[in-house]
Amino acid sequence: MSVKTEAIGKEWPATKYEVGKEKIGEYARVLGIENPVHFDREAAKAAGFRDVVAPPMFAVVYSSPAMAPAMFDAEVGMNFAAMVHGGQEFEWGEPACSGDEITTTAKCVDIAEKDGKGFYIFETNAVNQNGDQVVKGTWTLIVRGV
Amino acid sequence: MADLNVGDAIPELKVTPDKYLTHRYAGASGDFNPIHIDPEFAKAVGLPNSILHGLYMMGLVARANAVLADGDPRALKRLSVQFRGMGAPETEITVSGTVKSVDGDTVIVDTVAAQGDNQTIRNAEAEIQL
Numbered sequence: 001m002s003v004k005t006e007a008i009g010k011e012w013p014a015t016k017y018e019v020g021k022e023k024i025g026e027y028a029r030v031l032g033i034e035n036p037v038h039f040d041r042e043a044a045k046a047a048g049f050r051d052v053v054a055p056p057m058f059a060v061v062y063s064s065p066a067m068a069p070a071m072f073d074a075e076v077g078m079n080f081a082a083m084v085h086g087g088q089e090f091e092w093g094e095p096a097c098s099g100d101e102i103t104t105t106a107k108c109v110d111i112a113e114k115d116g117k118g119f120y121i122f123e124t125n126a127v128n129q130n131g132d133q134v135v136k137g138t139w140t141l142i143v144r145g146v
Numbered sequence: 147m148a149d150l151n152v153g154d155a156i157p158e159l160k161v162t163p164d165k166y167l168t169h170r171y172a173g174a175s176g177d178f179n180p181i182h183i184d185p186e187f188a189k190a191v192g193l194p195n196s197i198l199h200g201l202y203m204m205g206l207v208a209r210a211n212a213v214l215a216d217g218d219p220r221a222l223k224r225l226s227v228q229f230r231g232m233g234a235p236e237t238e239i240t241v242s243g244t245v246k247s248v249d250g251d252t253v254i255v256d257t258v259a260a261q262g263d264n265q266t267i268r269n270a271e272a273e274i275q276l
Contacts, residue, residue: 023174026173026174027174027175029174030167030170030171030174030202031202031205031206031209032161032206032209033209033212033217034217035217035219037217037219038219047218053219054219055205055208055209055212055219056208056212056219056222056225057201057204057205057208057225060175060177060201061174061175061176064175064176064177065176081191084229085200085201085229086228086229087226087227087228087229088200088201088204088226088227088229089224089225089226089227090224090225090226091223091224092222092223092224095219095220138226
């Protein structure tokens with residue numbers, strides 16, 4: 001067996017995510033982050049943010065919905081039972097704040113086989129309601145025994 | 147923290163996720179993959195038990211690096227990680243890092259997250275703007 005490569009270059013429809021204050025707080029709390037800019041509107045504004053600001057890794061919360069249709073696409077054809085998350089990169093631009101509407105697109109940039117493993121690489125690109133780039137993500141998913 | 151030099155260690159972050167952490171992280175992140183929250187399912191697919199979300203540990207790596215900028219969420223410009231060993235709940239995680247380069251106000255930090263000898267995240271590279 002080998003990997004299918006016809007999905008390289010494929011893009012999926014954008015997903016939208018509206019960032020909420022309490023969701024930011026929930027995410028910061030689970031990571032043990034205590035900076036009040038993630039919980040308190042006045043503290044966030046005093047620090048120069050439009051509103052309560054998300055920790056950088058909150059990027060997974062608004063980017064992941066764009067990845068779902070890509071991962072489950074039959075043309076990509078990943079075997080989930082044998083899949084692991086091999087690597088992740090995020091590059092941040094404008095911070096994500098409560099009230100932002102973030103639009104994220106996903107694209108398959110590479111599918112390759114090496115040593116019996118399939119390497120599936122996707123990029124997500126998230127922009128806010130003003131057209132500012134919020135985060136670019138590179139997701140490396142590895143499937144064993146392809 | 148402003149005066150960082152190549153080879154400096156960043157302050158170590160130690161966290162012990164409790165038994166239910168993966169459930170709270172699943173709720174916070176939206177990732178309800180049963181390998182993280184259902185020990186029976188995890189064992190059925192060959193894992194020792196429920197495992198931590200890789201992105202949770204990446205979140206701790208981000209938190210450890212943000213400390214260099216007093217927790218300012220604008221400081222972290224890029225973070226690239228490779229997930230290796232599996233992380234287990236109820237086991238202490240240590241995040242440690244070393245300054246790899248300093249260029250003006252941009253610092254690159256090499257970071258590792260480990261549970262004992264098990265490096266769950268390695269080759270993590272953080273770009274921080276101070």
